Structure formats: C-alpha cells, structure tokens
Amino acid sequence: MKSATRPEALTIAVDRKPVPAQDGRTPLKVWHEKEALGGNPCDAFVIILRTSGCYWAHTRGCTMCGYARETLGREATGEEIRDQVARAMREYRGEPYVKIYTSGSFLDPREVPVEVRSEVTRAFQGKAQRFLVESLPEFVTPEAIQNLRDGFSGEIEVALGLETTQDDVLQKAVTKVSTVQEYLDAARRLRDTGALAKAYLLLKPPFLTEREAIEDAVLSVRRCRELFDTISINPVHIQGGTLVERLWRRGLYRPPWLWSLREVMLRGKEAAGEKVRLVSFPTSGGNSRGTHNCLSCDGRVLRAVEKAAITQDFGMLQSVLECRCRDQWQWETSLEALAP
Numbered sequence: 615m616k617s618a619t620r621p622e623a624l625t626i627a628v629d630r631k632p633v634p635a636q637d638g639r640t641p642l643k644v645w646h647e648k649e650a651l652g653g654n655p656c657d658a659f660v661i662i663l664r665t666s667g668c669y670w671a672h673t674r675g676c677t678m679c680g681y682a683r684e685t686l687g688r689e690a691t692g693e694e695i696r697d698q699v700a701r702a703m704r705e706y707r708g709e710p711y712v713k714i715y716t717s718g719s720f721l722d723p724r725e726v727p728v729e730v731r732s733e734v735t736r737a738f739q740g741k742a743q744r745f746l747v748e749s750l751p752e753f754v755t756p757e758a759i760q761n762l763r764d765g766f767s768g769e770i771e772v773a774l775g776l777e778t779t780q781d782d783v784l785q786k787a788v789t790k791v792s793t794v795q796e797y798l799d800a801a802r803r804l805r806d807t808g809a810l811a812k813a814y815l816l817l818k819p820p821f822l823t824e825r826e827a828i829e830d831a832v833l834s835v836r837r838c839r840e841l842f843d844t845i846s847i848n849p850v851h852i853q854g855g856t857l858v859e860r861l862w863r864r865g866l867y868r869p870p871w872l873w874s875l876r877e878v879m880l881r882g883k884e885a886a887g888e889k890v891r892l893v894s895f896p897t898s899g900g901n902s903r904g905t906h907n908c909l910s911c912d913g914r915v916l917r918a919v920e921k922a923a924i925t926q927d928f929g930m931l932q933s934v935l936e937c938r939c940r941d942q943w944q945w946e947t948s949l950e951a952l953a954p
C-alpha cells in the first residue's frame with residue numbers, strides 16, 4: 615500500500631451526521647434500472663429506505679462511505695417502514711428484480727425491525743422473481759434469511775460489501791468493521807441457506823496506487839469467486855463528508871480511471887470463470903467525482919462496461935481501445951510505483 619500522507623485525526627462520523635427529524639414515512643429514493651436475470655436483460659426496481667443506517671458509519675465509518683448523511687438519524691419504527699414501502703409501491707411496475715437498500719444493513723434489526731421484514735418481502739410475492747438486500751456479515755443468519763422467505767418464495771439475494779480480500783487493505787485503507795474472513799463465512803452461510811450471494815469489490819480504496827488497486831481487485835475476484843454468484847466491481851466515487859473527499863479536494867486522490875475498470879473487468883472475467891456473473895454499474899461514472907478518463911471517451915467505455923455487465927458478453931469492452939488518454943493512463947500507472 616502506497617504513500618499519501620494520512621490527514622489529521624479523522625472526524626468522519628461527525629462530518630456525516632444526518633439532518634435531524636427527517637420524514638420517516640417517505641423512502642429516500644425510488645428508481646428503475648437495467649439488470650439481468652438468468653442471463654437475460656430485465657428491469658429492476660430499487661428502493662432506498664430511510665432507517666438509522668449503518669451503525670458503523672455513525673461510529674467511525676469507512677473511508678469512502680458518506681451514506682450516513684442519508685439516514686434518519688434515529689431508528690425507524692415498523693410503522694414508518696411499512697409506510698415507506700407502501701409509498702414506494704405506487705411506483706412499482708412489476709419489475710422482476712427488486713432491490714431494497716437502507717444505507718446500511720437491511721438485516722440489522724435496528725434498521726428494519728424483524729417483525730416487518732416478511733411484510734416488506736410479501737409486497738412483492740407473486741410479482742418479483744428476485745429480492746435483494748444488503749448486509750454486514752454479522753447479521754447474515756439462517757433466521758434472518760428465513761424472515762425474508764416467510765413473505766417471499768422467489769430468490770433471495772444478499773449483497774456483502776467485502777471490498778477486497780486483503781485484510782490490510784480492508785482494515786487500513788477502507789477501515790471496515792469486519793474482517794475478510796467474516797465476509798467469507800457469511801457468504802458460506804448464505805450458500806447453506808440456498809440464498810444467492812453477491813460481493814461488492816471496491817476499485818481503488820485510498821492509499822493504493824492505480825496499479826495496486828487494479829491488482830487488488832483482480833486478486834480479490836480470484837479469491838472470492840467460489841463463494842459468490844455475482845461479483846460487482848464498484849469504483850470509488852467521491853461521497854460528501856468522507857476521508858476520500860478530503861484527499862480528493864487536496865489533490866491527493868483521483869477516482870479510478872475507466873481504463874482501470876476496463877482492465878479489471880476483462881481480467882476479472884477470466885479469473886471469475888463462467889459460473890460467476892461479473893458486473894459493474896459505476897456511480898457518477900464519467901464525471902470528476904466518479905471513475906473517468908479524459909471525459910471525451912468516457913461515454914463509450916461506460917456503455918461497453920454496462921453492456922458487459924448486463925449481457926456478460928465482454929467483446930465490446932475488449933474492443934474499446936482508442937483514445938489518446940489511454941497512453942497517459944499507461945504512462946501514469948507504470949511510473950507511479952517510482953514516486954516517493
């Protein structure tokens with residue numbers, strides 16, 4: 615892990631405090647997006663519920679995560695969660711893939727009370743094919759998965775923010791509360807219950823060079839492929855109130871190049887093999903806060919990444935090569951190892 619002087623003592627949790635007394639009866643966001651199921655493109659319905667959010671984000675938090683700002687600042691009641699889902703359902707168009715996020719862990723009972731979990735999944739019973747939630751590993755238990763199944767007989771998928779399979783990167787650069795082993799054990803528990811496991815891998819945590827970040831992501835795909843059905847490469851984007859934002863403002867951090875993402879996707883697909891779905895849907899792709907190149911070729915590379923993610927056909931991504939900025943990326947990634 616390389617250089618970049620660590621800034622003054624972290625006050626991340628303070629910077630990320632949510633605005634108090636927010637509306638607990640309206641979801642934070644609802645939208646529709648492209649996805650794939652069983653190898654076929656499909657539509658997905660996405661809800662972000664307002665809850666207390668990730669407990670770790672309020673304690674110290676991870677270096678790139680600003681989700682605490684989007685939380686309620688207190689625990690939501692079961693009644694509020696019911697109202698949020700009911701309001702979101704007004705926009706549901708029967709999409710087969712449903713994703714419900716909470717800016718934390720859906721399976722943490724402080725975020726979504728146990729007694730409403732099956733009510734939330736039941737809203738999609740007979741309508742959706744797959745239901746996805748996110749969780750920290752410690753909340754992944756057979757009972758928690760059963761709570762979801764009590765209301766929904768389709769596929770249950772749980773996404774884990776593994777980020778990297780290198781413990782020193784996870785603890786020092788990302789500052790996660792859980793260890794790599796805890797994530798892998800949670801993925802095994804998901805397999806045992808018959809649920810689908812999805813891993814998020816972070817591309818370019820702070821304090822890694824661009825080349826180190828590429829190698830970290832490819833290595834992580836190789837190391838975790840046996841335990842996950844889907845692996846999502848998530849390039850860091852600059853979120854408000856984070857350590858990464860401070861480094862970025864001081865010129866000490868650049869979000870990953872799209873060329874780096876392309877390399878990780880191509881090499882990652884080879885490492886992952888045919889059985890694992892390798893995807894990436896970059897947030898803020900093509901602008902200065904997200905993964906980007908020279909901005910003139912960004913649209914082309916992003917379209918190729920999306921096509922690969924949805925169809926698992928990486929041919930278009932393989933053929934996107936031409937732009938002068940590619941030389942600059944190659945030059946920078948080869949010289950950065952020599953920098954003090």
Ligand code: SF4
Binds near residue numbers: 668
């Ligand atoms: S564990 Fe996840 S939600 Fe919590 S602070 Fe870290 S990245 Fe954010």
Ligand SMILES: [Zn+2]
Binds near residue numbers: 907908911940
């Ligand atoms: Zn370019």
